[in-house]
Amino acid sequence: MPAARSRKTQGTQSPSFDFDESVLGALDAGDDAMLDAGRLDGVAYSGISRETWELGTGDTVEACRFDGLDLGTWALRGARVVESVFAGANIPAVSAARGGWRDVEFVDSRLGSLEAFDVAWRGIRFTRCKLGYVNLRGAELLDVAFVDCTIDEMDLLDAAARRVAFDGARVGTLNASGAQLTDVDLRGADIGQVIGMEGLRGATISPEQLHLMAAALADLAGVVVE
Template identity: 60%
Template sequence: MTTRSARPGRPHRTQPPSFDFDPSRLSGLASGDAGAFAAEQFEATAYTDLALAEWQVGVGTTIDGCRFTTLELGSWTLRGSRIVESAFDGADVPVVSAARATLRDVDIRDSRFGSIEAYDGAWRGIRFTRCRLGFVNLRATELLDVAFEDCTIDEIDLLDATARRVAFDGSRIGALNVGGATLTDVDLRGADLQEVVGMTGLRGATISPDQLQLMAGALAELAGLRVED
């Protein structure tokens, strides 16, 4: 008996994230002081060396075209708020509460975050570079054009998330949960990936041959295969 295989279609090349925002354009901004910050002047303003026990951004508030350099917070709450075309350099925040927040064209560099609760949100055009991230909760969040470059991530939860053109170049991921996720052009080849939870949710992701070998046992178990010598 012969088995006919389906004719292969034209191979689809994994599409990288695409970014329109250039943080170098954030020049000539008004210099913000403590008074401007307290007055929530969050448009076309540059803030430097902010150290606060807590920063609560009101629901519906928009941070637009701002640059924050050396931001130290005990906690940061921005539930239901928006951050647009802004940059963060050298942020250190143990706790971030960002459920249902919208981030568009945001550049984050050389920063450290403990837990990030950002479920039910929308991220578009977001770049993390040389950042240290603890637990990142992106459950049911929509991600489009997101990059983690040279980052260390303890755990990232994409349960029921929708992700398109997301990459992890040069990053280390302790655990990745993709249960129920919808992935398109999610590129894991550049990541040192330690553990995957919800293996069926990896459909639509791109992995390297080495990663495939590491996942072979879990994939065989998922397919109901018994591997014996």
């Protein structure tokens, strides 16, 4: 029996995505009245603009597409979002704590404060998005990607993340305090500041990033550099 390969030999695993947005190609067209009526399964909404959209605990958005979703606040604490795409969304405040998202894509969108602590995310992609403060404290993340995104601050305090990648992303501040990371690929990220350096155990960084973090890592290890 061959010996098991080490993690170093295997390399960092990339996020895996099964969802194909082409399955949303033939949806019923929705409008504001349908949204108010709770039609959240198999509908394509376009140009929705309102101050607030609120979902209750246990509500589910499934197999929907939203193009040009313009909201002041989006409250969906405890709600589920499944196999849905949001393109061109502009939402200054999103309250999505303790919810469950699976196979969801945000494209060319702007989200300000994204309160998503204690969530369970699987198969989530953000592409060319502008994100403000992303609160993922205590979250469970599996197969998540941030592609060509700008993120002001990401808080992973006590989060458990596996197969998460940052490809062409810029992150102002990353808080990794108490995080449990497995196959989290930071090589494609430009990170301004890291809080909780010890929480990066299990992440993958580039030689260039190692050079930039050398002083902080030496301080963490108690090494004096003179």
